[in-house]
Amino acid sequence: MSGILCAIRGGPSSRPTIATSIQLAQETGEVIYYLYVVNLDFLTHSSSSKTNNISQEIHDMGEFILLSAQEQASEAGAQAEGVIREGHVVEEIITYCEEQSPRYVILGRPEEEGEDNLLSIERLQTFADRINEVCQAQVIFSSEKDLPPEEELK
Amino acid sequence: MAKTKVAGTILFILALTIFLFSMENVTAADINSEFSYIFGKIQDAQLQPVKGVKVSLVSGTDLEYETLSSALTQEDGSYAINVPIPIPEQSKLLFSRHHFEQTINNIPAADIEQLQLGNSVSFPLITIEREITPAFWIAASIFVIVLFLIATGFLHNTLAAFAGTSAILAISYLGSPLLPDLYIFDFPQAVTYIDWNVIFLIMGMMMVIAVVENTGIFHWLSYHAYRISGGKMIILLPVLMLITGISSAFLDNVTTMLLMTPITVQIALALNISPLVLLIPEVFASNVIGVSTLIGTPTNILIGSFGNITFNDFLTNLTPGVFMAFLGLIIYSWLTYRKELTGEKAGSPLLLEKLEERGKITNPENLKKAGWIGAGMMLLFVFGEKVHLLPSVTALIGASALLIWIRPDIEEMIGAVDWTTLVFFMSLFIVVGAIQEVGLISAIATVIGKLIGENLLLAMIVVTWFSAVLSMVIANIPFTAAMLPVIAYLTLIIPGAESKVLFYCLSVGAALGGNGSLIGASANMITAGIAERAGYKISYKYFLKKGLPALIITVSISLVWLFIRFT
Numbered sequence: 001m002s003g004i005l006c007a008i009r010g011g012p013s014s015r016p017t018i019a020t021s022i023q024l025a026q027e028t029g030e031v032i033y034y035l036y037v038v039n040l041d042f043l044t045h046s047s048s049s050k051t052n053n054i055s056q057e058i059h060d061m062g063e064f065i066l067l068s069a070q071e072q073a074s075e076a077g078a079q080a081e082g083v084i085r086e087g088h089v090v091e092e093i094i095t096y097c098e099e100q101s102p103r104y105v106i107l108g109r110p111e112e113e114g115e116d117n118l119l120s121i122e123r124l125q126t127f128a129d130r131i132n133e134v135c136q137a138q139v140i141f142s143s144e145k146d147l148p149p150e151e152e153l154k
Numbered sequence: 155m156a157k158t159k160v161a162g163t164i165l166f167i168l169a170l171t172i173f174l175f176s177m178e179n180v181t182a183a184d185i186n187s188e189f190s191y192i193f194g195k196i197q198d199a200q201l202q203p204v205k206g207v208k209v210s211l212v213s214g215t216d217l218e219y220e221t222l223s224s225a226l227t228q229e230d231g232s233y234a235i236n237v238p239i240p241i242p243e244q245s246k247l248l249f250s251r252h253h254f255e256q257t258i259n260n261i262p263a264a265d266i267e268q269l270q271l272g273n274s275v276s277f278p279l280i281t282i283e284r285e286i287t288p289a290f291w292i293a294a295s296i297f298v299i300v301l302f303l304i305a306t307g308f309l310h311n312t313l314a315a316f317a318g319t320s321a322i323l324a325i326s327y328l329g330s331p332l333l334p335d336l337y338i339f340d341f342p343q344a345v346t347y348i349d350w351n352v353i354f355l356i357m358g359m360m361m362v363i364a365v366v367e368n369t370g371i372f373h374w375l376s377y378h379a380y381r382i383s384g385g386k387m388i389i390l391l392p393v394l395m396l397i398t399g400i401s402s403a404f405l406d407n408v409t410t411m412l413l414m415t416p417i418t419v420q421i422a423l424a425l426n427i428s429p430l431v432l433l434i435p436e437v438f439a440s441n442v443i444g445v446s447t448l449i450g451t452p453t454n455i456l457i458g459s460f461g462n463i464t465f466n467d468f469l470t471n472l473t474p475g476v477f478m479a480f481l482g483l484i485i486y487s488w489l490t491y492r493k494e495l496t497g498e499k500a501g502s503p504l505l506l507e508k509l510e511e512r513g514k515i516t517n518p519e520n521l522k523k524a525g526w527i528g529a530g531m532m533l534l535f536v537f538g539e540k541v542h543l544l545p546s547v548t549a550l551i552g553a554s555a556l557l558i559w560i561r562p563d564i565e566e567m568i569g570a571v572d573w574t575t576l577v578f579f580m581s582l583f584i585v586v587g588a589i590q591e592v593g594l595i596s597a598i599a600t601v602i603g604k605l606i607g608e609n610l611l612l613a614m615i616v617v618t619w620f621s622a623v624l625s626m627v628i629a630n631i632p633f634t635a636a637m638l639p640v641i642a643y644l645t646l647i648i649p650g651a652e653s654k655v656l657f658y659c660l661s662v663g664a665a666l667g668g669n670g671s672l673i674g675a676s677a678n679m680i681t682a683g684i685a686e687r688a689g690y691k692i693s694y695k696y697f698l699k700k701g702l703p704a705l706i707i708t709v710s711i712s713l714v715w716l717f718i719r720f721t
Contacts, residue, residue: 011689
C-alpha cells in the first residue's frame, strides 16, 4: 500500500483536493497519483458518431489538467504522476483502489448541498466507507475552507 | 454472329419505337375524339397550391351524385379532368381532400356548352378551406410533445422525433379505420415531406468534415493563434473567436465546438486563466458566424432548400450583416471579460511546451487533399447555381471525390456520418409535415399574417425577434422547419417580401437566438459539457447573463443590416 490517490477534474473545485494532496505528500513523502476520468455521458443527447474523436480530445485535455496539477505538486517539492481512465468517476476510483491499493484517497467535500461536486455530502461518507472496504485506504476529505492562501499553493 | 446480334437489337428497338409511337397516337386520337377537358388550379387560404385534391365531375342532386370522372391535383395544384360527351346539363365539380372542407362548384352553362362541342375549358382558381378534424389536434399534440421531449432532454432528439413519426403513422393507419377523422397521412405521403436535398447535403458535408477534423488543423490554428497573440488577450480573444466563427461557417457548429473547446481549455490552462472567458465568446462566435453561409447551420440548410436561396444569396444578403454583428460581439465579449483578459498572460512553460507539441498538423497529406476538394466545392457552391446545381449534389461530389482520393477505410468513413442526426432530420420532416398536412401551420400563418398586415418592416422585426426568442427555449431546427411554410405565406402576401428577406430574418433569429440560453443551441450544450469535464461549470444562469446581451446586440445589428439591404 502506497501513494495518495487524488481524483481531479480541474477547475476551482479541484483546488482544495490538489492543495490537500500536496500537503499530505509533503508530510508523508508519498507519491501523489492524480486521476482524471474521461466521461462522455454529456454526448448522450447529441452527435454520437463523434464519440471517438471527442474521446481523444478530452483525453488530451485531461492530460493537460493532470500536467497542471503535477506542476503545482512539483513546485511544492512533492512527487506526482498522472493517470487517465475512461468511464464513470466513482467506478474508476474504486477500480484504481482495487488495483493499486493507495494508502490515502483524497475526496473533495462540498461545503453545502448543491455545490458543484462529484458526490453529495450524504453519499460521500458511504463512498469513503466503500473505498476503505476495498483497499483499506485512509480517506481524507478536503474542502474550500481547507485551502491555504493562494501564495502558499505556489 | 456479332453483326447479326447488333442488327437484331437495332430492329427490336425500331419495332418497339414504332409500336410506342403508334400507341401514343391512338391514345391521343381517342382522347381528342371522346373527351374534352376541364383544366384548373386549386390553392389553400395561404395561396399555396394544394396537391392531392380529388376533383370529381359529378351529376345528380345535392343528396346523390353520380361520378362521371375524377382526377388528382398535381404538385402545383393543377388538374385536368376529362369530360365524357355528352355531359349532363347539371354537372358540377366536387373538390375533396383530407383536412379540407368538401367544395362543390357548378359548371357554368357557357362552359357546359363548350364542353358539349368537344372544346376544353379552363375553370376559375378554386380556394379550398381547411377543416379542423381530430387529426389536427392529434398532430399538433404530437408536435408539441416532441418539442417538449427535445427541450427537456427526456428523450434523445432523434428518438423523440422518431417516436413522433411512428405515432403519427400508427394513428393514421390503425385509428382511421375506426374513426376516419383520425387520418393524418399515409406513409408514401409522409415520405414526400422529407427534404432529400437537406439530407444529402448534411451527409456529404459530414464525410468531408470527418476527414478534415482528423488532420490536426484545429490544434495547429489554435496554437498559432496563441503564438501570434504572444499572450496578449486583446489579440488572442478575437483571433480564437474568428477561427471558431469561420470554421462554423463551413462546418457545423457542434463539430466546431467539439474540437475547439478542449483545445481552448488547454490554452486557457497554459495561460492560467479561466477557460470560460475564451469559451463563451467562442460559442457565441460559432452561433453568429455559422449563419453567414448556406452550409453553416442546419437551419440555413433548411431555409436555403425550402426558400430556394442559393449559397451566393446568403453571401451577398447575409454575410456582411453577420460580420458586422460579429464585430459587435467582439467588443461586447471584451467588455464583459475585460477584468480577466487585461494584460499579457505569462503562462506555464511546461504547459506551453505541451501546447506547442500538440499544435501540429497530424495528417498534412489529407489536409492538402481536403483543402483542394474544399476549394473545388466552394467554387461549385458559388458558381453551380448557374447550372442549377443543388448544394446537396455539390456536397456529394466533394465527399466522393475526397474519399476516392484519400482512400480511407470506407467503413470508418460511413461510421463518421452521424446517422443519428440524419434520422432526426427525416423524422422531424415527417412530424412537421403532419402539422402542415392537418393545417396547423396554415392556421399559424393566417394569424401572423393578420397581425402583421402588409407592413414589411413590422414583419421583419416580428419574424426576427419571434424566432430569436423562441429559439432560446425550443430547439431551433424543428422550429425553423415548422416556420418555413409560414414565412413562404408571408412572402407571398406582404409587398416587398418577394426578395425573400423574411427567410433571412428567420435565419438570423433562429441561429442567433441560440446565444440567448444554454439550451438554445446544441453547440452551447456541448461546450458546457466539455467545460464541466475540465472543472468549469457553465450554469444556465451564467449563460443567460452573458448570452442575452450578446443575443440582443447581434440580432439588432443583423436586423439593421437587413433593413438597409432590403428596404
